[in-house]
Structures are given as structure tokens and as C-alpha cells.
Amino acid sequence: MTWSAAARGAHQPDNTAFTQQRLPAWQPLLSASIALPLFFCAGLAFIGLGLGLFYSSNGIKELEYDYTGTAGPGGCSACALADRGRAPPPPCWCAWHFSLPELFPGPVYLYYELTNFYQNNRRYSVSRDDAQLSGLPSALRHPANECAPYQRRASGLPIAPCGAIANSLFNDSFSLWHQRRAGGPYVEVPLDRTGIAWWTDCHVKFRNPPPVNGSLALAFHGTAPPPNWPRPVYALSPDPNNTGFVNQDFVVWMRTAALPTFRKLYARIRQGNYSAGLPRGSYAVNITYNYPVRAFGGRKLVVLSNISWMGGKNPFLGIAYLAVGSLCILVGFVMLVVYIRYQDQNDEDEDEE
């Protein structure tokens, strides 16, 4: 239909830098004089960074104890044997004794670690109802389908909190005792059980349903605790600000771990005499051994650690930087040799890869 195309004006294209693809462009030739210094600089920078990371990681102190059931003092193996019985397992207590020859600098964090526990299993990790956990009363009564089979009890009562994650809440508990001098009395080290969860978690994501007549328990009326729980959610802690859905142990647990071996923060040690760290002396961690892990071949550890600017103890990153930095320098040297060897032949050889 060309006849309707009206104007046969100038079809001449615009002669601009853009249309003619003549925009100023940088087409750098990576000659040896640029590439070699670049490599050396990068290598040196990486080595520096790596060294820093490595040393700060090495400076971090970490104590850990596997209490799953290894033979040894404390009697956790006995508890492990009891673990074989069916749930709910009988309460069992064991302890971990250790001594610090010098000050364990603070702030000190108490973690528990679980291995081979696939919190990131998809069906497990989606088995929760965020609406319910944010305190929505309707969701409290009608948990989401994702929670199944921990959505409702056989009696038809909705489970609060519903889902597999909540149901499998870690329920071992720890207390730390300090013996200043041999034979002395054990003094309980105060463990700060708050402030272990993300602020947004316990203030935004997790909210209790509005209390009925001032009572949280009434708000949860008509719901049932998860099958594995010995007590309802509103009785998780005697502290009214730390119970129900905002209980920080619960909140920490609900933040599913990325990897099958994971730690979760149990408490911070920062009060009283222990704000600077754990002074030297003997210590005992009393463990209430409830949580069954042996069925799936998992292990339980309790960990005391402090942190630095780069986080927890992990030498890997420092080593990685050191390795990459060294590699850069090595490659730089190889290229330097090649450059010097073939300098006079043809410049383009080095420029190309």
C-alpha cells in the first residue's frame, strides 16, 4: 500500500553519533603495562585482606561440646540411650564441664548446634503459617493448608502455632555455672535469653494475637499446641513479653537454617561480672536433654563463642583470599616472564589472551 504512504520526503538517515554508531567508546587494549600492575595490585590487596580476615578469625575463641551421647563425663550418653524411647522422652539431665585457663573475652554467645538436621527441607520449611504467627486472629483459628498435617489436631482444634517447624521446636535447655576456684561453689552465670532473635522477627513478623481480657491464654483459647509440645505456646516462658509467638527461642527456631548443620543462638552472656567475658575458672553447662536427634543420625552440640568484626570463627574466607591473591601474583609473574621473553617479537601477542 505504498501509494497511501504520503510523503516521499528525504529518506536520508540522521547523521548523528548515535545512529551512526559512533558514540565515544572506550576500547581498551590490555597491554602488559596495564595488565601486569593490575594483577600485582589485585594480588597484594587480596593477600592483605586475606591476612586480616585470617587473623581476626583466628582471634575468635570457640568452645564446643558434643553432648549427643558420647561417652564421657556429664552423663549425656545415658540421656541419649533414654532418647531411644518413644516421645515424649523422659526428662534427663546431663552436664558439660570445662575450665577456662584465661579470660574468654566477651561478648560471649551460647549456641546450640544441630547436625544433619534438614530444616531446609522444602516441605518442612514451608510448613508454617506466617499469617498466624503475625497474630492474625482469623489465621489463628484457621491455619493455612501448608501446615498440614500439623494444621489441626485429630479433635479438630486448630494447632497454634501450626506446622512442622513449630512442632519440632528445639526444647533442650542450658544453664551455665561458674566455679571461681576449685572446690568453690558454682555460681549461675546469667544468660540473657532475649535479644537473640532479629528485631524485625519479634517485632514485625511475629506478633501475639490480641489478648482477650488481658490474658494471652484466653486469646489462644480454642487452639491446641503442636503435638510434640508439652505445653501451650502462651506458656513458653514466664516472662509475659517473651511468651507466645514472640518467644525468642521460638522465633529463632522458626527462622529456618540454610544448611543441615547449623547453630542457633541460645543466649548472650553480658550481664554482671560477665559483661567483659567469662573469667578464668571451671564451668559447667547443665543440659536438660529432651530433643531426640539420634533417630536421624544428627548430633547436638553446645557452643560458646565470641565474635569479631567479621562474624564468627571461620578461617575459610581468609584462606580463600590468600589463595586468590597468591594466584594473581603467580599469574602476574608468569605473564611478566612471558612478556619479557617475547617482548620484542610482537606486541599484540601479549595483548591478546
Next chain:
Amino acid sequence: MTEFLRWARYHWQRLTGGTNRDDDERPYNYSSLLACGGKTSQTPKVAGRHRVVVPHLRPFKDEYEKFSGTYVNNRIRTTKYTLLNFVPRNLFEQFHRAANLYFLFLAVLNWVPLVEAFQKEITMLPLVVVLTIIAIKDGLEDYRKYKIDKQINNLVTKVYSRKEKKYVDQCWKDVAVGDFIRLSCNEVIPADMVLLFSTDPDKICHIETSGLDGESNLKQRQVVRGYAEQDSEVDPEKFSSKIECESPNNDLSRFRGYLEHSNKERVGLSKENLLLRGCTIRNTEAVVGIVVYAGHETKAMLNNSGPRYKRSKLERRANTDVLWCVLLLFVMCLTGALGHGIWLSKYENIIFFNIPEPDGHVISPVLAGFYMFWTMIILLQVLIPISLYVSIEIVKLGQIYFIQSDVDFYNEKMDSTVQCRALNITEDLGQIQYLFSDKTGTLTENKMVFRRCSVAGFDYCHEENARRLDSYQEAVSEDEDSADTPSGPVSTTARPRAPSCRTVPNGPLGSKPWSPLGGSGEGASEVPRSRQAAFSSPMETDVVPDTRLLDKFSQITPQLFTPLEEPVPNPPLEILYIVDFFIALAICNTVVVSAPNQPRQKIGLSSLSGMPIKSLEEIKNLFQRLSVRRSSSPSLASGKEPTSGVPNAFVSRLSLFSRMKLASPVEEEASPTSESPQGSSGTSPCPTEVARPNGDPGLMGGQVGPCPGQPSAAPLCYEAESPDEAALVYAARAYRCTLQSRSPEQLVVDFAALGPLTFQLLHILPFDSVRKRMSVVVRHPLSNQVVVYTKGADSVIMELLSVASPDGASREKQQMIIREKTQKHLDDYARRGLRTLCIAKKVMSDTEYEEWLRNHFLAETSIDHREELLLESAMRLENKLTLLGATGIEDRLQEGVPESIEALQRAGIKIWMLTGDKQETAVNIAYACKLLEPDDKLFILNTQSKDACEMLMSTILKELREKNPASNVRTSVSEGLPQPPATQGSGLRAGLIITGKTLEFALQESLQGPFLELTACCQAVICCRATPLQKSEVVKLVRSHLRVMTLAIGDGANDVSMIQVADVGIGISGQEGMQAVMASDFAISQFKHLGKLLLVHGHWCYARLANMILYFFYKNVAYVNLLFWYQFFCGFSGTSMTDYWVLILFNLLFTSAPPVIYGVLEKDVSAETLMQLPELYKRGQKSEAYLPLTFWITLLDAFYQSLVCFFMPYYTYQGSDIDIFTFGNPLNTAALFIIILHLVIESKSLVHIPSSPGIPVPISSSEGSASGQTDARGEN
């Protein structure tokens, strides 16, 4: 089916009805029997191909309903969608794409609760976005079409209305088949119609078809025979005939049918009677026609096939790799499924991990693994690049934008630049290995310049003319259209004998944009500027006569012809030959003589006397019309009826009178459009047209002396279908043998020495590529004999010459001598690279002619197999010819062709020249354009039999093998697939020349192998005397057997099939019309542009797109593998460590723009470098940027990078209290960062966009370590 029923009913009625139908049934049966080899029952076959048209008026209403009622009306709708069906239809179209179906499948899969991986709605998002984008694009396109349609549908035309008994305005869309339409000059034809009336005295009508095929010359159409004789306008009320014609088809050059009068008399219809929709009426005051095809059934609409869809090589390659990706996905999902099954079987009873179904039962690991397979497919879907196809489309649009806006492709003369008609094969331009080029118009300018001729065995070499042309080459190259070139020093000094007044016609003709509409004004602006240049640049129109030949012209006297039967001595016989030769040059063609300034009006006696003169005003008008006509084409009237001298004299006297009276207004009216300072008569040295004795032939002889060039003093304009014809007519004019007018019945030639000769035109057998010749049959005015003038390719004509002449031995002997000499001259011309044509004639007796005409008439009126019959008929006429002479026409090389060819050859492209010209001409041009080097070894394949051809090929091959043992001739014939040759850097260059006949043998199956092997060894291959079909077969052969990328370039209709067959077809929008362009993927205006198109844009497009596609694979694999590695740490449970939104938006948002920008703007090498080093093109030819291996290396690279991206964070966060998303986020960020950085490393130029950091950075010398570094950085 309905059509069949209609047809059957119609024929049944005819069978039962008429009694005298036997006669008129005959041609029909005759033709069908002839072609179908005696098959008797063929009715159903025929049925679908005919349509019957009866007038759309009330008396015929019943009949109309019966026959034509169901034909579509003239409303057009080129839109694909309507408001209602847009959504379903668009979706339907989009789901034809496998990729979209795949993603639909994924989206549906995610709705199955058992395998659900994401939230249900999220998976649909990418698909919805992609579908929406494409739907919006389609919608906008469609809306644009809708607006154009609406505009066209609402154009107004005049349709006969029975109610009002006159022509009334109607919209185009309301026109129906059977309507009578009256159009005035410059109106666009709304539907295909049969011409029933024209105001033109010769009952012809001129149409301009540039809207349809771009051909700039006017075409003649004739009123249907039987109506042509009527002088009054056809009255639709009384029209009772029926038209039967073929069913609608898209063949523009064919229309077959007949018109059946109420008395059952039939008149054949051909394309000469058909006015095509979209063309414009020119030079004709008014026409009336009946619509036969309307709306979508018109030939124009049927030809309007829209943009072509080809799939590029690169895309095919990418598609296979997408399949590999699918396989990879499958493997990964299978791994996931197996892993999950095994993992689960370890913890079968641990309800922590094997969470029971809602109903409490626990599914078995095997079943869980099976479900996991599907979950994984959803999870890892990102592996298949959904946005790849969308991105490729966008990138190609961008690339096309840049190609089209390249100012280097702009041709100022034609105001045209490159057109990309195929939207999706830009990158194929970068991979061309074989180039097939037409010669005429492609390598050469197709501006035919008459150079030499040989008449009666004497060669006239036209040296002055040659000198003139040489000087043109310098002067014209800068300023070809300049107004004063023809009258400049060159033309005046170079023509000692030519009177200066001869410049007059040429001045305005060659220089000024004349408007064919003159003062009528409207529509003049639509005339393309190139029109006035069509075959009429001064270089082509000016011919300086050869002095020797002019001497011989002086011997021509009218007396020569009077004693015709007397034995004449030899010199006069030669003179006779010369006369015949030039008459043949002037009339043996289809050139239209157009009067530039007015619609043609010939005032014959009848119309003059029949015109009731009512008022003074009308008398004045009449005079004005007369005089204007005469000033524009002075001798139209003079030739009309040569026998009746009185009316002629009257007319001329009348015009003389009018001129004297009304001279000044006339001149004013005629000249405003031609702003020439030297108006048509004012400044001319021979200004007095008044004095011209054009009325009476008898007066002529004595008066030519003082101003011999006078007859052509008016701005006659020749519009020819081919430039050769125009060149010959102009050449004849230079010898004062001027074609003055042409009408369907007669031709007027103003022969200087003989006066105006009026030839009664009996017949034209038009040129076709099978016969390679054309003929006119005329009645010679002097001898009153029927004479056939034939013009054609020398090989053809030489075979048709009479062997035994009846005129006796001496004449026969002379013919033999002439023949030999002419052949020698022909060979000589061809060696000089001239196009040769032979001119011959034949005298027929009236009875012979009558007999031939009878047979020919049968052929013409048949509907089926008309072509074969016509061919046969032509064969009967064109035989026993007498050779008159030969012409040599030069077709100059286009500017920049040798350089382009050289560069393309350096780029490793094998160039074949396929031409219809003869061998010597072709070889000569090949040398001229550097296709062949002077020291190349030439092998010529020119044999008459297949065996000889085979023998010759094997000898040549042997020779080549001996000379070139190291090169690639090792390929054996038995393989049948010679490898694409590595270009021989050193060693011998060879050229192969093969003629059309031998090519036929070579294309046969058994010889294809050796032929290809042979061509593989040669630098250049030249196929001469190749028919269009052979051209396409050659391309097909090379393309399919060598599996190479082919490009065909051509400018004419004979290249169309070749252009269509090749991977990339390029049309040159030259002088031979737009057919090649219509069929092409890219259209350029000159051959030299091909160099940059391929070497620069082709290279860029290929490199960009190849890298972009690879990058798409890379980024998807690298990203998805992160997820995959994570599965090893989450029990293959299908967890994703990032939010679903990030996954889904990865392709759509996070990584969509950079590769597209890269694909449009990346420049790996600058244009200047690419032009200077054509060798760089070889990278694309060998597909080096994207080999199968490249794909796998890219995948490995992606695997490596994803491993680094995953395990760095993994080891860093191992054993910490990190949660899923906190772990996934840095991982995701690092991966995204590296993926983008990878592109930066890939791209080789960084564009500064002012005040913002540009996109890319340089290629790094060690990519691996660079990404390693960034990994490490990403972890913090």
C-alpha cells in the same frame, strides 16, 4: 465448493440454453485438450479456477446474485485481529511457539499441589509478562494497519448508480464486483477492473504501477476489443455482456479470460485489458471499467504477502542448544529426583523430614522422588531462557534500526537507503560464504548506452560517441542530472554535423523533473523524483551519429522505395538494409511515447466533428487543448490517418491557427512545470515549430535540409520497459529516425529522408525470456507489405535466419556474407563487454499473415495454457528471418563495484556471476569488475552434450589437482559433498565459465558432484546465458549440497527466484522495477553498499547476536546451577534459597536489559577496521563466534562460575546460624553481580553515555581469575 457449484450451474444453463454455443466453446476445449493431453473429465479442475462477472445492476440482479454475489467486496482488512478476537487469537498465535507452550506447561504444572514448588501465581508471571509484551506489540502493529485500512477503505471513487443514472461518489469499501467505475486522470484504481472505455482516441489508457511494482514507466492498457470501436462512453445500462476470467491469483503479469457479449460472441481478455488496484491513471482523461476482482481478491492484495519470515542459521543453532538445555534440565531434575528418593529412604520414618500427607499417610521415597522430578522442573525452569526469543527479537529490531540509519547506504539520487524487509536474518549477513550476483543492473548500472552497430555487415564504431561517453564518465559522475550537461561544450563540440537545435529536446527532457500531469497540478507531488530519470538521462539519450553511417544516410531518398521489385545494385541494397535496420530500432519495441505535459488527447476528425460546439468558451477550450497537445507531441495527429490528407491538413492548419492566436497562454500553460530557461521553443535555435511541415508526407523530402534534427524538437519522452529498448530508440532518433507516436493500431516514425512513415501495427509479440526475442508485425507504408521486425539475442536470431532465400543466389550469398561478418562483429562487441542484439526482418505475404493470424487468435482467446499456445504461435511467425544487423549497447559498471568485489573476495566469499548475457560479455564484465584477475586461469565449460561436459570437467579437475596438490581438491566425488573450500591463499587462481546449456548438464544429478568440486577450486564462477530458473537451481544446488550460507543479489524480475531461494536475498532497487526488491530480504540501491552491509553490519550483527545468545545460556545455566548445588544440601527437596520473586524476575528484570543493549550496540571491531581488513569476515563465515563447542565451553564456564558462587558462601557460612534467605541473598547478589560483570568482560567496547558510567568494560586477559576475584568480593 460454492464456486464449483456456481460454475456447474452456470455451465448447465449454458448447455441447455444456447444452440450456437459450439463455436464459442471451441477455443476453450481446444486449449484444455491441448494441455491436458486428452483427459476428458477435467471439469472439477477447471471449476475452481474461473469466475464469472456480470454487471452489478438491477436488470441482471438475479444473475448477479447467482454468479458474482458471493465474491468479496472491495473492503480490505489487513488486520489480523478484531477487538473481540484479539485476546484469544493472539494467545493462539503466541502459543504456536514451543517456548511459550513450555512455560505454559510449567505454569500449569505448578498448579498441581503435589509438585508445587512456588506459589501458584508466581510461575505464571514470566509467561504473562512475555505474552503481554508481545500482545501489546502485535496490538499496536495491528492498530496501525487498521488505521491505514480505514483510510484506504474510505477513499472515494465514482461508481455508476442505476438509481441516479450517473456516476456517484462511493467509498472504496462499497465497491463490489460488477460495478462500473469511472476514473479520471491521476486517480488511483480502487479494484482490478477490465477497461471498457477510455477517452484516449486510441482507446488506450496509461497507468503508473509504481505503487504496485515500483516500475517507474507508464504502462499501456487497452480497451477491450469491441468496445474500443465505440466512440461514445460505454453505457452501463446497456452493458449486457458477461466476463469470465480466472479465479483470483497473484500473478501480476497474467490475466486470462473472455468477455461474452449477449450474442455469445467472445472477446479474449488479457492483462492488457486489466487495470490493477493501486495503480494510478496517467495521461488519460477518464476511463470506465467494470470491476472483476475486488478487495482481497485483487492482484495487488494477493501479492501483498507482508514481511518474510526466515529463520537464521544462528537461530537454528540456538534452537538446537535450547534442546540441549532441555536435556540438561532433564538430567538435573532426574538427579534431583533420584537424590530425593535416596535421601528420603534414609529417613523414611522420621517425620521431621518425610512430612506426612494431610491425611496422615507417608508417601514412599520412590513416589516422592517422582514428584520431586516435576517440582525440580518448575524450580529449575530458569535454565530455559524464556526471554531469549523476546530478547532476540528486540535486538534484531535494534540492529535493523542501525542498519537502516546508516548514512553510508543513502543514495541521494534515488533518495533511498537500505531497506530491511526481513526482520530476523540480520546476523545471516555476517555468515555469507557464497554470493550469487546478477550482472545487469546489479554490477552494472543498467543504464544502456548505445555504442556501436553493425548494419549489413559493416561495423560502425561510433568513435565520437565513445569519446562523448568517456568525457561523461568524468563529468557525469558528479553531476549527472545537471541541467546544462547535454548542451555543454562536450555535446556541441563532439557533434560537428549535428545541428545545435538537437539539444533542444534533450535539455528539458534530461534535466527537468517534468510532471506528467502538467497544469492539472494535483498528484504531481506524488510522482517520484526518480521517474524523470528512468532510462532518459542525457548520457543514455544522446547518441552522436557515426559519420560514415551518416554519409550513407544521405543516399536515402524516397525514390529508393518506389521501384521496389526492380533488381537493385548492391549499394542501394545496403541502403535498404540501413533503412530497415533503423526502422526496426525505432519500432520493434514496446516503448511508450508520452507527451509529458498532458493527458493524451488525440483529436481525430470524428471526435472533432462530433463535438457539438456550443459556446465561444468551448471553442476557446478546444483550441487550447489542440494547441497544447500539439506543442507537446506534435505529430500525433499527423500520423493518424495517412490516407486522408485533408483532415490532417485541416488539423494542422487548425493548430497553426490556434498557435498563432493563443501562443502565449499556451506556452505559459505548458511550461510552468519545466522551469527550464530554454522553454520548449523560446530559446531554441529552431524555434519555429509553426514552420514544421509535419502534415503532409509529400512535402518532407525537400525541407529537411536546414534543420534536420527538427522532427524531434518536441520533448518526446520514451518510456520503455527495459533500458535496452530505450537506448535503441534514442539511437534511432540520433539518425533522425524518430519514433513519433505509438498507438495500438499504428506507429509513426519520422524518418528524416523519407518523411513521417505510418506503420500499421498488426501485432506485437512481446519479449519473453524463453524466446529471448520480440517481434512486431507491421504493414510497411512504402511497400505495403506485411513485415515482421524481430529483435533478440544473437544466438536465437542466428538460428532463425532463413537458410534458403527465395530471392536467388546472389542475395543468399550476400546474406551469408553479412551473417558471417555480423557474427564477427558480434563477437567483437561481446569481447568489449557490450550487450549485443540482432535485428532481423521478414517479409510476409498477406495470405501467410492471415493464416498465421487465425491461429494466433485461437491462442490468444484460450484461457488455459495460453502461454504454450502463444509460444508456439510466435515460433510460427519468427522464422526464415533476414539478418539486418546488430547493435552493441554498453552497460557501464556501477561505481565502486570492483572495490566491493575485491573486498568481498578477500573476505573469503565466493562470488558467482549468473547472467543471461553471452559468454564474452560476461567474461569481459567479470574482468572489469575484478571478479577475474588478468592472470587467472580460465576454464570454459561450453559443451553440447552431457558426456562431453563430464569429460571436460574431469580433465579440468585433473589439471587442477596437479597444479594444486596441497590445496583442498582432495574431496572425493563419491562423498558427494565437497567441503567448503578453504580459500587458497597462494597458488593459482582459477575462474570457471559455464554456459547455460552446459549448466543444464552440470545441474543433472550425476554431474553435480564433479561440478561442485570444480567450482570449489575456482575463485570465481561465471554462468552465462542462464535462465532465471537455472539461476535459482544453481543457488539451490550450492546451498543444499555444500551446506553453505548463500546470498543472491539482483535487480530484475529474472532474479526473483534466485533471491527467494538463497538464504539471504538482496534486491537492488534499480531501474528495472521493484520485483526483486519485493522478493528480497534486504534492498539496497547500489552494489557497492553490499560491502559495508556484509563486512561491517553483517559482522557486527553476527558477533553481537552470537555472543548474546551464548550469554543467555551462560547466565541461565550459571544462575540455575546455584539452585541445583543447593539441592545437595537440602535433601534434594526443591527448596530455593532465594525468594521466588528473585528467581522469576531474574530473567525478566535483573538480567534482561544488559544483553539487549549489548546485542544492539556492541562493537567488537570498529567499522573502519572491518572495511580495511575484510579477512575479519571469515570469522563469521566459519561461525567461529558460536560453534557447538563454544556452547559447551560456555556451559562449562557457567558451571565453574556457579560452583565458585555457591561454594564460596557455603564454606563461609558453614556451621553458622545463617538462615535460608540470609544465606541465599549474598549468594544471589554475588551471582547477579558476576553475571553482569561477565557481560562487561565479554563486551569489547565501553560506550560513554555522557555523565553516566557506561555499560561495559574491556575484555580481561584472564577471565577466570577475574571472576574469582569478584566472587571473593561478593561474599562480603
